[in-house]
Amino acid sequence: MYDRTNIIFVTVRRIVELTREEESALGGEYGEVQETAYRILVATGEATDAERLVPIRWAHLSGVNYNTIGDAGEAFLSDLSKKDGARVRVKTTLNPMGFDADSVSDYDLGDDFVSKQMSIRDSYEKMGVIPSFSCIPYEIFDIPESGTQVAFAESNAAIHANSVDGLRTNKESAFSALASALTGKSPYSAMRKDNTPDVTVRMMIDDPDEMAYGMLGFFAGRAADSSVAISGIPNMDTRSCKSLCGGMGTAGTCAKFELGDAPGSEKVDFDKREMQSVHDELNTAEGGDLITLGSPQLGLGEIRDLSMMLKGRSFVKDCMIFCPRAVVEQARRLGHTREIERAGAKILSDCCTCLTPLIDPGRIDAVTTNSIKGGYYLKNSTGVGVNLRPLSGIIEDYTK
Amino acid sequence: MRVIVKGRAQGTILKSEEPINFLGTVDKITGRVRDRAHPLYQKPMAGSVLLFPYGIGSSVGAYTIYSIQSHGAAPVAMICKRADLTVATGCALANIPLILIGDDEFERMRDGQRVAVDAESGQASVNVQS
Numbered sequence: 001m002y003d004r005t006n007i008i009f010v011t012v013r014r015i016v017e018l019t020r021e022e023e024s025a026l027g028g029e030y031g032e033v034q035e036t037a038y039r040i041l042v043a044t045g046e047a048t049d050a051e052r053l054v055p056i057r058w059a060h061l062s063g064v065n066y067n068t069i070g071d072a073g074e075a076f077l078s079d080l081s082k083k084d085g086a087r088v089r090v091k092t093t094l095n096p097m098g099f100d101a102d103s104v105s106d107y108d109l110g111d112d113f114v115s116k117q118m119s120i121r122d123s124y125e126k127m128g129v130i131p132s133f134s135c136i137p138y139e140i141f142d143i144p145e146s147g148t149q150v151a152f153a154e155s156n157a158a159i160h161a162n163s164v165d166g167l168r169t170n171k172e173s174a175f176s177a178l179a180s181a182l183t184g185k186s187p188y189s190a191m192r193k194d195n196t197p198d199v200t201v202r203m204m205i206d207d208p209d210e211m212a213y214g215m216l217g218f219f220a221g222r223a224a225d226s227s228v229a230i231s232g233i234p235n236m237d238t239r240s241c242k243s244l245c246g247g248m249g250t251a252g253t254c255a256k257f258e259l260g261d262a263p264g265s266e267k268v269d270f271d272k273r274e275m276q277s278v279h280d281e282l283n284t285a286e287g288g289d290l291i292t293l294g295s296p297q298l299g300l301g302e303i304r305d306l307s308m309m310l311k312g313r314s315f316v317k318d319c320m321i322f323c324p325r326a327v328v329e330q331a332r333r334l335g336h337t338r339e340i341e342r343a344g345a346k347i348l349s350d351c352c353t354c355l356t357p358l359i360d361p362g363r364i365d366a367v368t369t370n371s372i373k374g375g376y377y378l379k380n381s382t383g384v385g386v387n388l389r390p391l392s393g394i395i396e397d398y399t400k
Numbered sequence: 401m402r403v404i405v406k407g408r409a410q411g412t413i414l415k416s417e418e419p420i421n422f423l424g425t426v427d428k429i430t431g432r433v434r435d436r437a438h439p440l441y442q443k444p445m446a447g448s449v450l451l452f453p454y455g456i457g458s459s460v461g462a463y464t465i466y467s468i469q470s471h472g473a474a475p476v477a478m479i480c481k482r483a484d485l486t487v488a489t490g491c492a493l494a495n496i497p498l499i500l501i502g503d504d505e506f507e508r509m510r511d512g513q514r515v516a517v518d519a520e521s522g523q524a525s526v527n528v529q530s
Binding site: 013014015036039040042043044046047048063068069070071072073075076173174175176 | 401402403405406428459460462463467470483484485488489491492493498
């Protein structure tokens with residue numbers, strides 16, 4: 001018996017309201033997979049102040065690279081995929097994994113890594129996930145009509161979806177996106193609702209290159225919690241826009257930008273001093289042993305541009321170019337890959353600069369890249385030096 | 401105060417005044433904290449009701465919670481002051497009841513007390529016996 005004088009009685013409640021159907025699923029009436037998925041959605045909704053769940057039409061999953069999810073993640077996905085009813089209910093696409101299976105034997109990854117990564121791939125495929133292994137789903141799949149609710153776990157893709165494609169998503173976790181794929185539902189939390197930026201970042205840099213946009217994204221992502229306005233951008237090409245999304249997704253929780261001045265918002269300038277401070281934080285080396293392009297992965301237009309820039313030139317250092325398989329196949333048919341491969345670069349699919357074990361800190365001291373997102377992960381996760389250079393500078397300095 | 405993952409459990413409070421980084425510092429098999437500077441260093445979590453302010457570190461730490469549950473090394477319930485997605489989704493994956501309480505209750509609950517957590521319905525309660 002409890003000693004009544006010492007009883008601490010706490011009353012707690014749930015804020016996520018479920019439909020009768022959803023409540024039954026959470027109670028286990030539709031099997032263990034649905035029960036687990038709804039438990040994840042409710043837990044995520046409670047943690048992010050969602051009052052209900054909403055239907056979603058497309059889920060994009062992170063948590064694919066064995067380098068990030070490890071043995072525990074591999075075991076969970078393997079167990080889950082074997083259960084009755086473990087099938088995705090909406091279109092579901094997948095982030096990059098650790099390597100490109102076509103060339104993995106050229107690297108010294110070890111059999112254990114390769115077999116665990118293949119097990120993760122098989123688990124997702126068994127559940128009906130499209131094995132796209134890409135962080136730019138917005139460039140390789142058709143975009144649904146404006147206002148459609150989706151569930152994207154990759155941060156640059158979530159920001160692109162909200163800011164450029166007219167879709168609505170939170171910056172989902174690997175788990176909430178997976179649960180959304182299995183149920184077709186997602187918590188109706190902040191970014192799915194109308195969201196007015198309370199900070200405007202004023203872009204003051206003249207003639208910005210894609211790296212300046214990446215640093216702007218990184219800066220703006222730190223300045224705002226959920227959404228941000230950016231003024232002073234007359235036009236932005238695809239490469240710069242992706243660089244901005246990547247930088248922003250890396251810096252914090254901000255999941256949306258809009259162009260222009262948000263009335264009544266706090267104003268923050270992004271000028272040479274601010275840009276220098278981001279550069280100083282991420283640039284740790286004067287040169288690199290290896291060049292990487294991609295993070296986010298390159299799309300068809302970027303591959304075409306690159307093939308033109310490389311005409312008659314050759315890389316003087318190793319260069320890895322990360323590009324979705326669907327894009328490489330198209331680029332190959334159109335003849336865009338020929339010049340790039342002749343120039344000595346390796347085109348890799350299904351993986352990306354961020355967190356690929358193909359970049360081995362035992363062999364590589366520093367990497368040259370134009371990606372702010374890539375630079376952040378190379379420095380903080382891979383543990384190599386980072387030499388930031390815009391693409392034009394890379395071509396100038398590292399090809400002849 | 402919130403129910404994040406429902407369920408019922410009884411156990412002994414294992415209290416940490418410090419946040420827990422599941423990915424970075426908790427052993428995936430034994431469930432013991434490896435960080436010497438942490439108040440829970442090497443203390444078994446199995447069977448306990450783990451009381452701590454909130455989780456920190458990578459969201460992949462949710463898989464660590466699933467892993468220690470699979471190895472029989474997980475707490476029977478968790479109680480936090482603040483929600484974070486790592487602990488919330490980790491408890492959801494592993495089906496470990498998780499509730500949030502206020503600062504006052506957190507202060508009053510002590511290491512080693514017996515506690516019954518009932519978070520089965522929309523309402524939930526925590527009964528503590530010293």
